Amino acid sequence: MKKIVLLTAAAVLLTAAGCNTIAEQSETSVISEISVQSTAESSLVSEEKTQENNIPGLTEYDELDTAEYTGEDLKRFNGYSDDFYILYDSNNEVTIDGFISNKPIHNESDAMEQITAIRSLLRLINPEQQLVYSSNSGNKELYRFKQYYGGIQLYSSSVSVHIDTDTNMCHYLSCNIVPYQTLKKIDMEPDVSEEDIYQMYADRISGLHIKEMVIWDMDDYCYSPVLAYKAETDDEIYILNADSGEIIQDWTTIMT
Numbered sequence: 001m002k003k004i005v006l007l008t009a010a011a012v013l014l015t016a017a018g019c020n021t022i023a024e025q026s027e028t029s030v031i032s033e034i035s036v037q038s039t040a041e042s043s044l045v046s047e048e049k050t051q052e053n054n055i056p057g058l059t060e061y062d063e064l065d066t067a068e069y070t071g072e073d074l075k076r077f078n079g080y081s082d083d084f085y086i087l088y089d090s091n092n093e094v095t096i097d098g099f100i101s102n103k104p105i106h107n108e109s110d111a112m113e114q115i116t117a118i119r120s121l122l123r124l125i126n127p128e129q130q131l132v133y134s135s136n137s138g139n140k141e142l143y144r145f146k147q148y149y150g151g152i153q154l155y156s157s158s159v160s161v162h163i164d165t166d167t168n169m170c171h172y173l174s175c176n177i178v179p180y181q182t183l184k185k186i187d188m189e190p191d192v193s194e195e196d197i198y199q200m201y202a203d204r205i206s207g208l209h210i211k212e213m214v215i216w217d218m219d220d221y222c223y224s225p226v227l228a229y230k231a232e233t234d235d236e237i238y239i240l241n242a243d244s245g246e247i248i249q250d251w252t253t254i255m256t
Contacts (some may be wrong), residue, residue: 074100083097094173094175101114101117105170112127115131122175131158131159143161145160152215154225155216155228155239158176159177178215183225188227190213192242197210209232210231216228232253235254
C-alpha cells in the first residue's frame, strides 16, 4: 500500500513538473514569437525609412570620419596673426582671410582636399558629394567649385579658393553655399513640365528655349531655394518657377 502511495505521489510530481516545463516552453514560444514580430516591425520601419530617404532627386550626403582642421589649427597656420579671420554673415557666406592649410595647392584635387579638411568650418557635410569643380580657364590663382543637390546645380552657390602665387597656398577662401538642412526642404519634383512652360509663354515670349533646370538661390531665395527652369531667347534670360511656371527673374544679355 505504501509503495502504491509513493508511486502515485511520484507520478503527481512528474506530471506537475511536466506541466511546468510545457508552460515554460509555451512562454518561451510566445516571447520568441513577440521577438520575431518586433524584429519584423523594426525591419518594416527600417525599410520605410530607406524608401523615404531614396526619394528620386534627393541626396543623402555621407558623413566623413577623416581628420579635420579646427579654427585653432588655422590660427596656428597663420602664426596667430591679427590679420587672420573667419567671418560668417547672414547670407550663408563664410569668408576665411588667411591660410587654410600649411600645404601648397597644385590642382583642383589639392584644393578639394583642403576644403574637405575644413568642412565643418564651412558648414559642409561631404564636399566631394556637394561640390563640382568649375573650370578656371587655366587660372591657377583661383579654384571654384559649384554646389549641386540631387544632380542639379544651385545657380549661385560655390566655394572659391584663392591661391597666393609665391607660396602656392590658399590665402583667401569664400564659401557661399546653401546648408543641407535647407536643401532637404526643396520640392525636387516639378509641377510644371517643359511642355507646360512652352504653352504658357507661346504668345508672350517669342523664341523661348529652355536651357536647363537649376535650383534658384539668389537674393531672398538663398533662405528658401526653389527648383526652376533657366530659359533663354536671343537677348533675354528667364528663371521660371518649376512649381508655378511664373517668372522669378529675367535680365537682358545685350551689353550696353
